[in-house]
Amino acid sequence: MDLQELHEIGAKEHRSQKPIRVHCCTSTGCQAANSLTLKKNLENSVKQNGLSDQIQVVGVGCMGFCGKGPLVQIEAKNKLYEEVTPDDAASIINAINNGTTATAAEGDLNHPFFAKQMRIVRETSGKIDPEKIEEYIAAGGYESLYKVIHDMTSAEVVEEITKSGLRGRGGGGYPTGLKWATVAKMPPKQKYIICNADEGDPGAFMDRSVLESDPHRVLEGMAIAGYAVGASEGFIYVRAEYPLAIDRLEMAIKQAKKLGILGSQIFDSPFDFKINIRIGAGAFVCGEETALISSIEGGRGNPRPRPPYPAQSGLWGCPTLINNVETFANISAIIREGAEWYANIGTEKSKGTKIFALTGKIRNNGLIEVPMGITLREIVEEMGGGVPDGEVKAIQTGGPSGGCIPASLLDTPVDYDSLIKLGSMMGSGGMVVMDKGTSMVGVAQFYMEFCRGETCGKCVPCRAGTVQMYQALTKIINKQATLKDLEKLEQLCQMVKATSLCGLGQSAPNPVLSTLHYFRDEYLGLIESNQNGKKPPQHQQPATAHN
Amino acid sequence: MQTSSEPPKVAEKPKEPAKKAEKGHPSGDKRFKVLDMTMKRNQYRQDALIEVLHKAQESFGFLEEDVLLYIARGLKLPLSKVYGVATFYHLFSLKPNGAHTCVVCLGTACYVKGSGEVLAELEKHTGIHQGETTEDGQLSIMTARCIGACGIAPAVVFDGTVAGKVSASEAIEKVKPWFNNNTP
Ligand SMILES: Cc1cc2nc3c(=O)[nH]c(=O)nc-3n(C[C@H](O)[C@H](O)[C@H](O)COP(=O)(O)O)c2cc1C
Ligand code: SF4
Ligand code: FES
Ligand code: FES
Secondary structure, three states: OOHHHHHHHHHHHHHHOOOEEEEEEOOHHHHOOOHHHHHHHHHHHHHHOOOOOOEEEEEEOOOOOHHHOOOEEEHHHOEEEEOOOHHHHHHHHHHHHHOOOOOOEEOOOOOHHHHOOOOOOOOOOOOOOOOOHHHHHHOOOOHHHHHHHHHOOHHHHHHHHHHHOOEOOOOOOOEHHHHHHHHHHOOOOOOEEEEEEOOOOOOOOHHHHHHHHOHHHHHHHHHHHHHHHOOOEEEEEEOOOOHHHHHHHHHHHHHHHHOOOOEOOHHHOOOOEEEEEEEOOOOHHHHOHHHHHHHHOOOOOOOOOOOOOOOOOOHHHOOEEEEEHHHHHHHHHHHHHOHHHHHOOEOOOOEOEEEEEEEEOOOOOEEEEEEOOOEHHHHHHHHOOOOOOOOEEEEEEOHHHOEEEEHHHOOOEOOHHHHHHOOOOOOOOEEEEEEOOOOHHHHHHHHHHHHHHHOOOOOHHHHHHHHHHHHHHHHHHOOOOOHHHHHHHHHHHHHHHHHOOOHHHHHOOHHHHHHHHHOHHHHHHHHHHHHOOOOOOHHHOOOOOOO | OOOOOOOOOOOOOOOOOOOOOOOOOOOOOOHHHHHHHHHHHOOOOHHHHHHHHHHHHHHHOOOOHHHHHHHHHHHOOOHHHHHHHHHHOOOOOOOOOOOEEEEEEOOHHHHHOOHHHHHHHHHHHHOOOOOEEOOOOOEEEEEEOOOOOHHHOOOEEEOOEEEOOOOHHHHHHHHHHHHOOOOO
C-alpha cells in the first residue's frame, strides 16, 4: 500500500459517514452502565424513523466523563447527554430530528472539565469507532508511520523524539528519546519493542482507556519505535483484568495486518514489524520492566538488578525498548506536528500533556488530558468540581509509589519534578481525591496492605519490611501503639527504601512517609489516645470498615 | 451461617459426553485436548507457559495438580517451575471457584468510595470470607486490586460483568439468587 491508497481508504470512510454521527460510549465504564443496550435502542430508533441516510450511531471509545456514563455526544449539534438510559434513546433521536428536548440530562461542554483539556493522546478517543481501522485512517492515522518509513532515517526519528522532550508516562519520567537512542545504538541484531500495558496502580485507568478507545494509535507508536531502533518484533503486555482492551487490540492487529500496515514489508518498504499480545496474570510487580520481561519469557515476575538495562539486555537477552502505553500513544502526533510543536506545550522540563484519572471524593470522575504545569487546584476544584458537600483534604498521586498532597499545596503546578519535591510523584497519573472523612493513617495502611500482598518476595527488606510496616500501622490504628512504635516505623521506612532491589520496595514506604510528613497529627492523635485513654477527634477514624 | 472449616465442596464439573479421546489424557477428558492444541499452536515453547496456564484455567476453572503435571510434561518443564509460576500470579487458582463469582474491587478509588463496606456486608450476608466459596459450591467472593473502572467506583464484577457505583444492598440483591436458591 502507498500513501495514495491510505488516503483513499480515509476518503472512502469519510464518504460513507452520515452527516450526523451519534457517538455512544462503549468503553468499560459506560458498558457497565448498560451503554450497549442504549446503543442498540439508538440504532433501532434511527431505523424506525427512516433516518438511516442522515444519522449514524457510532460505538466510540471513552469520552472521559466516565463518572456520568453512559454518555452520548452529537458533535454536529454540539450536544452531550449524561447518564443516558436505554429508554432515552428515542427521545434523543427525536431531539436531533425535530429539535425537541430529550429526556436525558444535557451535559455542559463548556464546563472546565472539557474546556481546560488539551487532547493529543486522546484526540480521537470518543470520536471514532475503535473497532474500525478505517475510522482511524480517516482521522489521519498511520500517516506518521508512512512518513517515517519513507521520508526519514531511523536516526532522524530518534532525534525528533529527543527534541520533543517527551518523557516516559509509565511513572519514572525517563526521557524517551534517550531510551530510544540507547537501543538504536546497540548492534543491529534481534531487538524487541515492549509496550507496558500492565497498569497496576490502583486508581489509574488511562492506559485501559487508550487501548479500548484508540488501539491503533498505540500500534502505530510501537511500529514507529521499531523503525527508529531497528526492531522487527513487538510485544504488548496487557493485564488480564482488561478483557475489552485485549479484544480490541487483537482486532486492531488483525486489521492492520490485513492492510499491510503491520507484518512484513510495511507500506511496500523493507521494514517488517509484527506485534504480539501477552496477557498478564494479576501481579502488580510485573509492571516493573525486568519482571515484565521475565513474565513474557514465561517465568515468575521477579525483578532482577539493573544494569544491565533492558536497553542493553532485555527480552531473551536482546536489546529491548520498553515504553508505557501513553508514551507510545504520543508518538504519531509528535511525528505529524513536529518536535517543536510538542516542546512548546507543558513546562520547561515536562513537555506535552498528561492524562490523569480523577477519582475518589470528587464531583466529576473521569479522565482528563491536560498540559503539564496546570495546577492541582485547577484540576481538582475547577475541572473536578471539588468534593461533593465537603472539602478536599488531600490528593493521592502516583499510586503505591506516590504520596498524599495536602489541600494547602493545591497551587502546585503538576509536573514530574514538582510532585517529587512534595514527596509524591506523578506515577502513571492516578489522582484520588480524599475528603475530611478519610483517615490518612488508614490510607497509608491501605497502601502497605497492597505492597505486602504484591511484593515478589525476592528480597528480605521488601518482603519482611512491608509486613512489619503494615503491622505497625495496624497497631497505630487500633490505638495500641506508642511513640516508640512510630519511631520504629520511620526507621523501617528508611531501611526498606534504601535496601530494596526494585522500585516496588524502594517506593513502598512513600505513602507512609508522605502522610507522616503532612498529617503527623493524625498519627500522634491515635497514639495519644492510647496513652491517655482519650478518644481521637472524629475525622481521624478510618474512613471505611476495610480491615 | 456456614462457618465450617472444611474446604468448600467442588461445584459439579460439566461432564463431557464423548469418550473417544485417542491420545491426550488417559481419563479421556476432552479438556486436555484444548491444552494439547494450545501447546501445539505455541510449538511447545517453554515461554508459552503462562498462556497455557490461562487456557487451562479457562477450561478447567482452576489448576488441579493433574493439569499442572500434564502441562509440565507437554512443555518439558520441571513441575516445580510450573507450580512456581502458577502460584506466583494471583489470577491462577489451585482451588475451584464457585459456579458464580463476585469480585469486589479494593483499589484506591473504590476504597475511598466505600468498597470495604460493600465487601463487609457481602461477607456478613453470605457467611463466607473473601477468597472463599459457599458450601454448596455456588458463589465465590473475591477481591481485586483495581479493575480500571475507577470512574464509576465502587466497582464490583458479577460473573464477569462490571457494575459501577454499587451499594452494599445492591450487591447483596445481586448475589442473593446465586446462593440462596441452592442452600439446603
Ligand atoms: C513495581 C513497579 C510497577 C510498575 N508498573 C508499571 C505499569 O503498570 N505500567 C507502566 O507503564 N510502567 C510501570 N512501571 C514502570 C516501568 O518499570 C517502566 O519504567 C516503564 O514502563 C517505562 O516506560 P516509560 O519510559 O514509557 O515510562 C512500574 C515500575 C515498578 C517498579
Ligand atoms: S523490592 Fe520487593 S518486589 Fe522488588 S525485587 Fe525486592 S522483594 Fe521483589
Ligand atoms: S467509559 Fe464512557 S466516558 Fe469513559
Ligand atoms: S480502584 Fe476500583 S476500579 Fe480502580
